[in-house]
Amino acid sequence: MNGLPxxxxxxxxxxxxxxxxxxxxxxxxxxxxxxxxxxSVEELAEALLSLKANVRECRRCHxxxxxxLCAICSDTRRDSATIxxxxxxxxxxxxxxxxxxxxxxxxxxxxxxxxxxITPDDLHISDLIERLxxxxxxxxxxxxxxxxxxxxxxxxxxxxxxxLKITRLARGIPMGTNLEFTNEATLASAFTARVDL
Amino acid sequence: MSAPHTSQAVVLRxxxxxxxxxxxxxxxxxxxKVTVMARGARRxxxxxxxxxxxxHRLAVDYRHKDGRDIxxxxxxxxxxxxxxxxxxxxxxxxxxxxxxxLDRAVQVADPLPLLFRLITASLEQLNTTSGDFTTVVHFxxxxxxxxxxxxPQLEKCPRCGRQVQTAVLDHLxxxxxxxxxxxxxxxxxxxxxxxxxxxxxxxxxxELDSLHPASGVRREVDQFLLKYLFIHVDGMDKLRSLxxxxxxxx
Ligand SMILES: [Zn+2]
Ligand SMILES: [Zn+2]
Numbered sequence: 001m002n003g004l005p006x007x008x009x010x011x012x013x014x015x016x017x018x019x020x021x022x023x024x025x026x027x028x029x030x031x032x033x034x035x036x037x038x039x040s041v042e043e044l045a046e047a048l049l050s051l052k053a054n055v056r057e058c059r060r061c062h063x064x065x066x067x068x069l070c071a072i073c074s075d076t077r078r079d080s081a082t083i084x085x086x087x088x089x090x091x092x093x094x095x096x097x098x099x100x101x102x103x104x105x106x107x108x109x110x111x112x113x114x115x116x117x118i119t120p121d122d123l124h125i126s127d128l129i130e131r132l133x134x135x136x137x138x139x140x141x142x143x144x145x146x147x148x149x150x151x152x153x154x155x156x157x158x159x160x161x162x163x164l165k166i167t168r169l170a171r172g173i174p175m176g177t178n179l180e181f182t183n184e185a186t187l188a189s190a191f192t193a194r195v196d197l
Numbered sequence: 198m199s200a201p202h203t204s205q206a207v208v209l210r211x212x213x214x215x216x217x218x219x220x221x222x223x224x225x226x227x228x229x230k231v232t233v234m235a236r237g238a239r240r241x242x243x244x245x246x247x248x249x250x251x252x253h254r255l256a257v258d259y260r261h262k263d264g265r266d267i268x269x270x271x272x273x274x275x276x277x278x279x280x281x282x283x284x285x286x287x288x289x290x291x292x293x294x295x296x297x298x299l300d301r302a303v304q305v306a307d308p309l310p311l312l313f314r315l316i317t318a319s320l321e322q323l324n325t326t327s328g329d330f331t332t333v334v335h336f337x338x339x340x341x342x343x344x345x346x347x348x349p350q351l352e353k354c355p356r357c358g359r360q361v362q363t364a365v366l367d368h369l370x371x372x373x374x375x376x377x378x379x380x381x382x383x384x385x386x387x388x389x390x391x392x393x394x395x396x397x398x399x400x401x402x403x404e405l406d407s408l409h410p411a412s413g414v415r416r417e418v419d420q421f422l423l424k425y426l427f428i429h430v431d432g433m434d435k436l437r438s439l440x441x442x443x444x445x446x447x
Contacts, residue, residue: 112441114290114293114294114297114437114438114440114441114442115210115251115293115296115297115437115438116437117437117438117440119440119441119444120441120444144247145247145250146250146251146252146282146283146289149283149289150283150286150289150290153283153284153285153286154286154445157286
């Protein structure tokens with residue numbers, strides 16, 4: 001092998017599982033940990049365990065939460081009459097960073113993708129519909145792709161007849177764009193220019 | 198040696214390779230099934246962005262190296278996005294089904310220009326017809342089977358040679374035979390279903406709106422064509438897009 005003790009090799013193996021971390025970086029991080037005080041390493045280990053133990057899915061919107069409800073759902077200052085429907089937790093973070101949206105979210109957990117065998121039953125659509133009783137506007141912010149459009153259309157058809165305004169993020173975002181890579185100004189204009197479905 | 202290749206192509210599948218790159222499986226008119234790497238295609242300002250999506254028809258330019266599984270995409274121009282599909286759940290579901298069937302049916306990089314014409318004409322018809330588009334799906338499935346070399350016998354029974362009145366699918370041999378030769382057969386096609394299949398075989402795709410099969414006939418043929426393809430084409434029984442198609446079709 002590489003002459004390193006098994007404990008060090010083990011940590012290198014674990015660290016190199018992280019996205020964007022290669023073997024070399026993992027080794028550098030492992031040596032850094034070796035040089036770090038025992039208290040700091042314990043602090044890190046405790047933080048990792050606490051992450052797994054305490055962070056789960058929000059019971060209402062499927063965003064990440066510590067406890068039953070996420071910070072957004074439990075914030076009484078937010079406008080509960082507006083729901084923004086997104087594909088993934090990452091999308092919530094992007095909209096929150098933009099800072100303009102004051103309503104609530106609903107994380108679908110993906111998008112209808114027949115070639116991957118993902119159908120509406122695999123997404124959090126039925127509990128979205130249950131949430132809509134007191135909602136006045138639902139903004140569907142799935143990504144602009146055939147999968148995202150199909151998901152938006154499917155949801156809109158499911159709630160047909162409910163007294164609520166359904167909008168879709170405007171096409172300021174080019175087809176196939178990952179919201180992650182869209183800059184905040186583009187996204188903000190897509191938000192204000194959203195279109196009725 | 199690396200050589201520039203140019204062709205028309207349909208996007209069969211895209212796979213996210215990294216934060217910025219995409220692996221794209223194409224069915225090209227000139228070279229058959231080809232997998233290419235599109236570097237940077239996931240970047241929002243990249244020229245290829247959003248163009249590389251199922252089931253778009255493209256003009257592609259790529260560098261081909263013998264012995265490589267993945268070639269390098271150089272340029273793309275969008276020829277048709279079949280934009281009307283996105284406004285209709287059942288039509289999009291059908292488009293995904295057609296594309297996945299082709300992806301499963303074709304394994305090698307052999308030029309199959311007739312199949313290329315079949316998929317592009319079928320997507321085009323799906324995109325534009327105001328009529329009953331399940332006939333487009335049936336047309337595609339029947340002609341896919343024919344072009345893969347598995348045309349079902351719609352006139353004479355391959356066992357006894359007699360004209361078929363009621364046909365039965367022989368699940369073992371995969372043939373369509375007459376009911377007298379296989380009285381125990383469970384998947385049956387009546388006179389009207391056979392006549393609809395003959396019409397599908399003889400009608401030009403642009404004339405499909407003239408066919409109006411009764412709903413019972415449509416169901417019979419629907420079952421038959423899928424089962425027939427399952428028997429003859431490896432991997433067809435694993436179609437993932439079938440579930441969504443069944444869920445949203447009218
Ligand atoms: Zn929540
Ligand atoms: Zn016979």
